[in-house]
């Protein structure tokens with residue numbers, strides 16, 4: 219029995235991995251914000267799976283570095299999100315259509331007390347929310363044709379109020395409202411385009427570690443595994459994806475039955491003495 223288990227479980231794991239990899243083989247995928255972090259890792263996974271991908275970001279040098287590690291099937295296009303529609307048109311020209319739109323990019327914000335800067339919130343909404351809407355609108359004809367998928371990378375901070383991420387959190391909550399409502403309309407209209415909202419906890423990307431690692435008493439999860447889980451969620455047309463499952467799903471259950479207890483638990487996971495009252499802008503701040 220023990221021997222059978224030792225053979226059977228890895229074998230089943232291999233079969234599942236193979237099946238999942240073959241699901242994205244040959245698919246035409248856009249990944250936004252793929253020059254660093256989780257987006258970069260998704261691009262590498264997709265290249266290994268044999269997908270045809272188009273990646274975006276603003277910084278040409280970083281994007282070229284990623285492109286250099288990808289297969290020849292890959293097409294790169296750089297754009298600020300003001301060119302959202304243009305990126306989607308590029309998919310039509312270079313990929314001949316689209317099966318999956320992965321909206322992942324995120325503008326720079328600060329990790330600290332809300333500073334009252336309304337202009338910053340407006341700018342961040344433009345990058346983190348409105349450009350997602352614009353790209354979805356432009357991509358929809360192609361996605362309807364392929365009966366494809368939209369994958370929206372959001373956060374626990376788009377479901378629960380965490381301190382020190384006020385502008386960021388506002389943009390992520392907006393994504394839930396827009397895409398959850400749109401999903402309902404797709405069902406009513408028999409539009410076979412799936413929408414997967416990804417609810418992520420703390421992930422070990424350079425930017426997140428730099429901003430929050432010394433303040434949070436929460437261990438970050440690995441970005442490579444996170445990227446793979448997002449792709450799995452999208453390929454399986456899941457409604458929502460939670461990563462890591464336990465540390466995101468359980469707090470959300472608590473939110474619905476004991477919100478104040480969750481708020482208190484959340485506050486206890488921060489080293490408040492390390493926050494200060496000044497801004498903690500990221501090195502690449504410019505938004």
Ligand SMILES: NC(=O)C1=CN([C@@H]2O[C@H](COP(=O)(O)OP(=O)(O)OC[C@H]3O[C@@H](n4cnc5c(N)ncnc54)[C@H](OP(=O)(O)O)[C@@H]3O)[C@@H](O)[C@H]2O)C=CC1
Nearest residue numbers: 251252253254255256275276277323324373418421423426
């Ligand atoms: N890391 C974490 O702890 C968590 C992350 N998430 C979510 O995961 C996603 C990826 O995060 P992460 O990998 O950490 O982020 P990174 O900062 O590593 O990557 C962000 C990407 O977005 C691009 N980008 C930044 N500003 C713009 C802009 N104005 N227009 C277009 N592209 C832009 C960046 O490239 P460039 O600057 O060259 O444009 C980069 O490719 C985000 O949606 C984030 O909210 C959710 C929960 C936790």
Ligand SMILES: CC(C)CCC[C@@H](C)[C@H]1CC[C@H]2[C@@H]3C(=O)C=C4C[C@@H](O)CC[C@]4(C)[C@H]3CC[C@]12C
Nearest residue numbers: 373374375380419420425426429430469484487
């Ligand atoms: C205590 C718990 C129940 C769970 C706690 C999880 C908390 C700590 C997690 C959930 C979502 C996370 C933030 C996030 O989504 C994205 C970013 C952007 C990045 O550039 C800087 C870090 C930051 C602010 C993360 C900080 C840590 C957060 C609040």
